[in-house]
Amino acid sequence: MTQLQYKGTGSATGRTGSRYWRSKSAYLGVIPFLIVSGLFLLYPTWNVASGAFQDNYGKFSTSVLKQVFNSPVARHAFANSLEISIKTAIAGAIMGGLFAWAIVNGKRDGYFYRFSVALSSVLAQFGGVMLTFAFLATFGFNGLVANFALKVAPNSFLAESSWLYGMLGLSVLYTFFQIPLMVLVFLPTLENLKPQWREASDALGGKAWEYWLRIGIPILTPSFAGAALLLFVNSFSAYATAQTLINLTDFLTPLEIATALTSETGGSNPAEAKSLSFFMVVVVIIAMTLYALLRRRVSRWEQRR
Amino acid sequence: MKRTWGVRIWRWSIIAVVGAYLLVPLYAMFDFSTKPFGFQDKGRTFRAWQIIPSQQDLMISIARSLITAGIVMSLILFLIVPTAIWVHLKLPLLRRPFELLCLLPLAIPAIVIVVGIAPLYRWISIHLTESPITLSGVYSMLILPYTYRSLSAALDAVDIHTLAEAARTLGANTSRVIFGIIMPTIKTGIVNGSFIAIALVMGEFTISNILNYKTFQVVIAQIGRTNGNVAVAVSLASILFVLVLLLAIPTKKRRSAVLDVDLV
Numbered sequence: 001m002t003q004l005q006y007k008g009t010g011s012a013t014g015r016t017g018s019r020y021w022r023s024k025s026a027y028l029g030v031i032p033f034l035i036v037s038g039l040f041l042l043y044p045t046w047n048v049a050s051g052a053f054q055d056n057y058g059k060f061s062t063s064v065l066k067q068v069f070n071s072p073v074a075r076h077a078f079a080n081s082l083e084i085s086i087k088t089a090i091a092g093a094i095m096g097g098l099f100a101w102a103i104v105n106g107k108r109d110g111y112f113y114r115f116s117v118a119l120s121s122v123l124a125q126f127g128g129v130m131l132t133f134a135f136l137a138t139f140g141f142n143g144l145v146a147n148f149a150l151k152v153a154p155n156s157f158l159a160e161s162s163w164l165y166g167m168l169g170l171s172v173l174y175t176f177f178q179i180p181l182m183v184l185v186f187l188p189t190l191e192n193l194k195p196q197w198r199e200a201s202d203a204l205g206g207k208a209w210e211y212w213l214r215i216g217i218p219i220l221t222p223s224f225a226g227a228a229l230l231l232f233v234n235s236f237s238a239y240a241t242a243q244t245l246i247n248l249t250d251f252l253t254p255l256e257i258a259t260a261l262t263s264e265t266g267g268s269n270p271a272e273a274k275s276l277s278f279f280m281v282v283v284v285i286i287a288m289t290l291y292a293l294l295r296r297r298v299s300r301w302e303q304r305r
Numbered sequence: 306m307k308r309t310w311g312v313r314i315w316r317w318s319i320i321a322v323v324g325a326y327l328l329v330p331l332y333a334m335f336d337f338s339t340k341p342f343g344f345q346d347k348g349r350t351f352r353a354w355q356i357i358p359s360q361q362d363l364m365i366s367i368a369r370s371l372i373t374a375g376i377v378m379s380l381i382l383f384l385i386v387p388t389a390i391w392v393h394l395k396l397p398l399l400r401r402p403f404e405l406l407c408l409l410p411l412a413i414p415a416i417v418i419v420v421g422i423a424p425l426y427r428w429i430s431i432h433l434t435e436s437p438i439t440l441s442g443v444y445s446m447l448i449l450p451y452t453y454r455s456l457s458a459a460l461d462a463v464d465i466h467t468l469a470e471a472a473r474t475l476g477a478n479t480s481r482v483i484f485g486i487i488m489p490t491i492k493t494g495i496v497n498g499s500f501i502a503i504a505l506v507m508g509e510f511t512i513s514n515i516l517n518y519k520t521f522q523v524v525i526a527q528i529g530r531t532n533g534n535v536a537v538a539v540s541l542a543s544i545l546f547v548l549v550l551l552l553a554i555p556t557k558k559r560r561s562a563v564l565d566v567d568l569v
Binding site: 026027029030032033036037039040041042043044045046047048051095096098099101102105106114115118119121122123125126127128129130133134135136137138142143144145175176179180208233236237239240243244254257258261262270273274277280281284285288 | 309311312315316317319320322323326327329330331332333334336337338340380384385388391392395396399403406409410411412413414415416417418419420421422423424425442443445446449504505508510511514515522525526529533536537540543544547548551552
């Protein structure tokens with residue numbers, strides 16, 4: 001939506017409602033929503049934000065925060081989380097972006113188009129337990145591809161499934177839900193590329209690669225980077241897949257948080273969980289701010305639906 | 306635009322590679338779920354599929370998750386949507402704060418929300434009820450950014466101020482303006498939002514697992530530990546179910562369900 005729409009006078013515009021619609025008592029209307037969101041959204045947010053600066057007895061201190069920041073285990077998990085998120089965001093963005101291009105190049109609203117979009121919507125939500133099952137059935141012990149590899153190339157790494165339970169395996173799983181998410185996010189952008197640009201380039205004698213190099217890629221870069229940031233956040237905050245695939249409690253930050261919160265052996269440590277959460281939120285907020293800035297560039301040319 | 310051979314080759318090789326990535330694991334699930342289990346089986350069997358209905362825990366959890374989804378949907382319908390309309394109509398000053406509030410869950414991963422909300426649910430399960438249905442409260446918040454996104458797109462597309470004033474001059478009261486006039490005009494946005502609600506509730510694992518509630522995903526994970534074939538069969542069945550459901554809904558209506566969040 002362009003800003004222009006709001007400029008103007010009269011009761012039919014967003015900014016200036018008629019006097020009739022304005023009264024102090026109108027504010028009462030948001031109270032039910034405030035209660036629910038206060039309980040289930042603002043309270044937990046506040047709880048984490050303030051709890052990060054408290055010790056386990058509720059006293060103000062930054063000691064837990066510092067302790068977590070300096071702990072080698074936490075740092076390692078954080079580095080792992082960042083690594084897997086960056087890797088799978090890039091891999092997912094490239095593969096998903098190319099796939100979105102392949103979809104757009106087909107017949108609009110044809111069977112392939114509809115099937116791909118529907119499949120993407122399903123699989124983008126498909127993290128966690130079911131995803132783990134799917135890949136165990138594929139690459140795990142006695143899985144489809146693992147068995148096939150045993151017959152064809154018994155010495156390849158595919159034949160034994162231990163690779164699945166580490167960084168590589170987890171990255172492969174994450175990429176699986178990153179690709180469809182990228183398709184969903186990037187498809188509208190590609191559909192809004194104006195065919196006139198291509199025609200203009202062709203008419204002026206540009207070749208296909210020149211079009212992509214000089215026009216296509218430059219104009220798509222902000223959207224692409226924005227989508228990649230979304231994917232980054234998506235895998236950075238993912239918990240279910242890692243939890244069900246590997247039982248290493250300190251492998252990724254989300255796993256570490258869950259352990260700190262529920263640990264049955266060492267007793268739970270909510271202050272540690274909150275400090276870890278705090279660092280996670282900082283990273284997510286940085287990524288989302290960059291995303292917002294990129295979107296602003298994008299909306300200059302991309303007509304919003 | 307005519308398609309050259311180069312484009313075609315590129316297109317089909319991309320489709321082949323990415324398609325294999327996405328579809329082979331799904332086929333492997335089918336393959337795995339029809340593997341013989343037990344000693345009396347020889348060759349392929351559909352027994353894992355056949356005994357799905359007899360899994361008591363599973364059926365209960367599906368019913369519960371569906372009820373939860375229903376509650377989340379009614380919260381969207383009777384709380385979030387009316388509030389969004391109300392803010393749009395009457396409280397222009399609150400538009401930005403409301404938007405920020407709705408987008409807040411984007412900045413806070415579910416694993417972080419669970420850290421903050423654990424004391425609340427501990428209190429609820431001690432003093433009120435242990436039913437997993439209470440999770441609908443936090444679920445309706447998790448879904449806010451998506452609801453808001455599809456809603457605000459719909460609200461921007463329709464000039465609700467004119468609609469509302471026309472309705473009022475003709476004598477409609479406020480609830481009729483919101484529920485009878487404006488909500489039907491933004492039906493598509495609401496339907497999209499509700500659809501995402503079902504997907505979220507049926508797929509949620511993080512919060513329910515950590516808070517020890519037996520929702521659909523948690524029960525599937527449990528079954529997976531003892532009875533892999535059945536768990537895989539259930540997973541595949543639910544994926545196919547949603548896929549068919551999505552294919553049955555016309556494409557145009559689903560467009561804005563695409564996750565496309567604007568923070569501007």
